[in-house]
Amino acid sequence: MILTVTLNTALDITYRVRGLRPHASHRVTEVIERPGGKGLNVARVLAALGHEVTVTGFAGGATGRVVQEQLTATAGVVVALLPVAGATRRTIAVVDQTSGDTTQLNEPGPTVTSAEWSAFQEAYEDLLRGVSAVALCGSLPPGVPVGAYAGLVRTARAAGVPVLLDTSGEPLRRGVAARPDIVKPNAEELAELTGSHEPLRATQDARRRGARAVVASLGAQGLLAVAPEGRWRATPPARVHGNPTGAGDSAVAGLLSGLVEQLPWPDRLSRAIALSSATVLAPVAGEFDRGAYEELLGRVAVTKEACVA
Amino acid sequence: MILTVTLNTALDITYRVRGLRPHASHRVTEVIERPGGKGLNVARVLAALGHEVTVTGFAGGATGRVVQEQLTATAGVVVALLPVAGATRRTIAVVDQTSGDTTQLNEPGPTVTSAEWSAFQEAYEDLLRGVSAVALCGSLPPGVPVGAYAGLVRTARAAGVPVLLDTSGEPLRRGVAARPDIVKPNAEELAELTGSHEPLRATQDARRRGARAVVASLGAQGLLAVAPEGRWRATPPARVHGNPTGAGDSAVAGLLSGLVEQLPWPDRLSRAIALSSATVLAPVAGEFDRGAYEELLGRVAVTKEACVA
Numbered sequence: 260m261i262l263t264v265t266l267n268t269a270l271d272i273t274y275r276v277r278g279l280r281p282h283a284s285h286r287v288t289e290v291i292e293r294p295g296g297k298g299l300n301v302a303r304v305l306a307a308l309g310h311e312v313t314v315t316g317f318a319g320g321a322t323g324r325v326v327q328e329q330l331t332a333t334a335g336v337v338v339a340l341l342p343v344a345g346a347t348r349r350t351i352a353v354v355d356q357t358s359g360d361t362t363q364l365n366e367p368g369p370t371v372t373s374a375e376w377s378a379f380q381e382a383y384e385d386l387l388r389g390v391s392a393v394a395l396c397g398s399l400p401p402g403v404p405v406g407a408y409a410g411l412v413r414t415a416r417a418a419g420v421p422v423l424l425d426t427s428g429e430p431l432r433r434g435v436a437a438r439p440d441i442v443k444p445n446a447e448e449l450a451e452l453t454g455s456h457e458p459l460r461a462t463q464d465a466r467r468r469g470a471r472a473v474v475a476s477l478g479a480q481g482l483l484a485v486a487p488e489g490r491w492r493a494t495p496p497a498r499v500h501g502n503p504t505g506a507g508d509s510a511v512a513g514l515l516s517g518l519v520e521q522l523p524w525p526d527r528l529s530r531a532i533a534l535s536s537a538t539v540l541a542p543v544a545g546e547f548d549r550g551a552y553e554e555l556l557g558r559v560a561v562t563k564e565a566c567v568a
Numbered sequence: 569m570i571l572t573v574t575l576n577t578a579l580d581i582t583y584r585v586r587g588l589r590p591h592a593s594h595r596v597t598e599v600i601e602r603p604g605g606k607g608l609n610v611a612r613v614l615a616a617l618g619h620e621v622t623v624t625g626f627a628g629g630a631t632g633r634v635v636q637e638q639l640t641a642t643a644g645v646v647v648a649l650l651p652v653a654g655a656t657r658r659t660i661a662v663v664d665q666t667s668g669d670t671t672q673l674n675e676p677g678p679t680v681t682s683a684e685w686s687a688f689q690e691a692y693e694d695l696l697r698g699v700s701a702v703a704l705c706g707s708l709p710p711g712v713p714v715g716a717y718a719g720l721v722r723t724a725r726a727a728g729v730p731v732l733l734d735t736s737g738e739p740l741r742r743g744v745a746a747r748p749d750i751v752k753p754n755a756e757e758l759a760e761l762t763g764s765h766e767p768l769r770a771t772q773d774a775r776r777r778g779a780r781a782v783v784a785s786l787g788a789q790g791l792l793a794v795a796p797e798g799r800w801r802a803t804p805p806a807r808v809h810g811n812p813t814g815a816g817d818s819a820v821a822g823l824l825s826g827l828v829e830q831l832p833w834p835d836r837l838s839r840a841i842a843l844s845s846a847t848v849l850a851p852v853a854g855e856f857d858r859g860a861y862e863e864l865l866g867r868v869a870v871t872k873e874a875c876v877a
Contacts, residue, residue: 274673281588281664284672290655321634328630346599351660353673355590363593364583364662 260337261305261519262386262393262420264411265298265316266379267368267400268340269348270326273544278357288356293545294326294333295350297396297425300505300545304512304534306335307547310519313337315386317379317400319369320346339386341379345369348400352504352544371402383411387418391519394423394511395439399430408434415439421518424470425511427451435468441518442470443511449475458483474514474531476507481559482528489563493528496558499536505545509534529559569646570614570828571695571702571729573720574607574625575688576677576709577649578659579635582853587666597665602854603635603642604659606705606734609814609854613821613843615644616856619828622646624695626688626709628678629655648695650688654678657709661813661853680711692720696727700828703732703820704748708739717743730827733779734820736760744777750827751779752820758784767792783823783840785816790868791837798872802837805867808845814854818843838868 275289298316305312318327318340326347330338348366355362371379387393393415395408404410408430415422416438424431424439427448435442435452442465444452452468455461458475462485465473472486481494510531517527537552538545584598607625614621627636627649635656639647657675664671680688696702702724704717713719717739724731725747733740733748736757744751744761751774753761761777764770767784771794774782781795790803819840826836846861847854 274675276673279590279671281590281671282667282669285674287673287675290675321630321637325630351673358591360591362588362590364585364596364660365594366583366596366599 260390261310261312261515262390263298263302263305263312263314264383264393264395265296265314265397266371266403266407267296267348267398268299268316268318268323268326269295269350269368270322271295271350271352271545273352273354275354275356277355279353279355279360279362291543292325292329294329295545297508297511298394299330300508301394301396301512301515302336303333303545304509304538304547305516306333307549308512308516309335310516311335311337313339313386313390315339315341315379315383317341317343317369317371317375318347319343322349323347339382341375341382343369343371343375345371368400371400373402376403376407380410380414384414384418387415387420390420392421392423392515394425394515395434396425396508396511398426405429406433409437412437412439423511423515423518425507432468435465435470438469438471441472441474441514443474443476443507443514445476445507446478474510474528476510476535481532482510484524484528486524488524491524491528491561491563493525493532493559493561495532495536496555496560499539501539501541502544503539506535506538508545509538509547525561525563528561529556532559569699570619570621570824571699572607572611572614572621572623573692573702573704574605574623574706575680575712575716576605576657576707577608577625577627577632577635578604578657578677579631580604580659580661580854582661582663584663584665586664588662588664588669588671600852601634601638603638604854606817606820607703608639609817610703610705610821610824611645612642612854613818613856614825615642616858617821617825618644619825620644620646622648622695622699624648624650624688624692626650626652626678626680626684627656628652631658632656648691650684650691652678652680652684654680677709680709682711685712685716689719689723693723693727696724696729699729701730701732701824703734703824704743705734705817705820707735714738715742718746721746721748732820732824732827734816741777744774744779747778747780749780750783750823751781752783752785752816752823754785754816755787783819783837785819785844790841791819793833793837795833797833800833800837800870800872802834802841802868802870804841804845805864805869808848810848810850811853812848815844815847817854818847818856834870834872837870838865841868
């Protein structure tokens with residue numbers, strides 16, 4: 260069983276409109292809804308790969324009920340969301356059919372009370388029992404302390420459960436210092452954490468800050484992994500075109516499943532790249548194209564780099 | 569008891585954002601939700617005026633559940649919505665705090681099956697018993713036949729219940745021919761119905777098409793009423809500035825309450841104008857400012873016009 264934590268779950272709503280113009284009225288021609296938030300996306304991909312996965316985090320209000328119902332109907336996913344008095348946020352992606360552009364409207368999410376946050380920490384400790392790995396993903400909702408992930412990393416380490424952290428800003432900075440097993444920043448998050456725009460230098464700096472392994476996602480240039488076992492670059496066989504929504508979460512699912520299956524690093528990275536590319540190629544945002552995944556898996560180039568201290 | 573019909577109920581969601589720009593990502597700073605659709609707005613104002621009111625129409629899916637719950641919590645409103653398999657629509661008004669502009673995104677609403685439409689017609693006939701007036705308001709959801717309002721007008725007339733119709737386009741054209749007691753088109757709807765942009769001529773033409781009385785809402789110029797009892801113009805004491813959302817629905821509530829209380833036409837029109845202006849002045853869209861309403865009520869100018877055939 261793998262556990263994924265999504266403190267700021269969401270209902271992701273996609274609207275199609277013809278030509279978005281400010282100050283005008285628009286008829287929405289298509290509405291698609293699905294549970295969102297990075298940890299839920301990771302869980303869906305893990306379940307599709309055949310792993311048993313439990314999702315936790317918060318859900319509240321009418322939107323939280325929809326998220327809960329849709330997740331419960333997802334095969335292979337055990338739902339262990341905690342109730343909050345506030346309403347789970349909606350994110351609305353308005354896709355302009357004419358230009359293909361997407362305009363995003365993100366609700367702030369519920370304000371979590373300190374009692375709700377305490378209840379979560381207790382439930383989390385219970386859920387860690389018998390779990391083979393945990394992923395802590397995404398932004399913090401209002402009310403949750405900025406050091407939240409640092410605390411959750413420490414609890415996982417105390418329980419002997421490998422922990423992957425995928426967040427940004429101050430929660431990432433504090434979380435890294437608590438010594439997670441893997442962090443997966445993108446180039447921007449890595450630069451914000453370390454002050455360096457040079458990926459290799461920044462990745463090494465992130466390790467010095469406390470992460471056991473750092474896997475930096477560098478967009479079309481693939482992944483750069485620096486771990487105690489060595490240093491690798493993994494690149495996709497070809498540039499893929501499509502919707503990048505959820506590609507980073509699919510990479511996390513690849514890394515986490517590889518960790519649990521005790522695959523060597525090159526295989527974990529190949530899987531992460533193939534899943535990520537297959538997600539960009541899928542027609543529905545956040546899903547992955549299984550045929551593309553299987554085809555890409557053998558074609559990812561992974562090169563080991565000489566380690567220079 | 570007054571009955572209002574809202575076949576295309578909605579959850580009206582208002583988002584505040586700072587500077588809406590297509591193709592950008594926006595943090596929503598405030599979220600307000602309330603049941604919407606013209607008949608529900610009319611009912612809320614009638615209830616605030618002290619009338620008992622029943623609301624009917626369709627509600628479905630998670631959004632329908634929210635509409636149902638919020639309405640049930642509204643004092644003075646009896647909820648008699650019928651279930652549909654499809655999901656009640658959301659309308660999203662994105663208010664740009666910088667410019668004050670509103671951008672509207674309207675979901676299409678559920679497709680009503682013929683079985684659901686039949687069930688509604690039966691329930692409507694039952695609800696008409698013991699009702700003193702009925703208002704038929706707003707657009708038709710997909711699946712409901714274009715002659716729906718004409719049928720509902722005929723059923724009300726057969727039951728001896730006075731009926732007010734407030735819709736547009738072909739449903740209005742067909743509905744008028746079924747001889748409703750009052751229609752309340754705005755200038756645009758009236759021009760579309762009659763082909764004339766001259767309000768007096770168009771209003772008279774709408775009566776010839778079947779409406780017993782026509783009350784045309786002409787924006788800042790107030791109301792023009794043509795009825796068997798005479799012809800009146802009612803104008804607000806001053807131009808009001810604010811949010812016009814729901815102002816037309818408040819005017820309908822004024823006309824309908826005046827009809828039920830058997831007020832003479834000038835008093836009905838004063839009430840409609842005062843409620844409408846007090847709605848524009850209210851800080852929350854669709855609510856009315858009671859103090860402003862009471863203050864304005866005595867200051868509306870109503871002039872009787874000579875009747876020329």
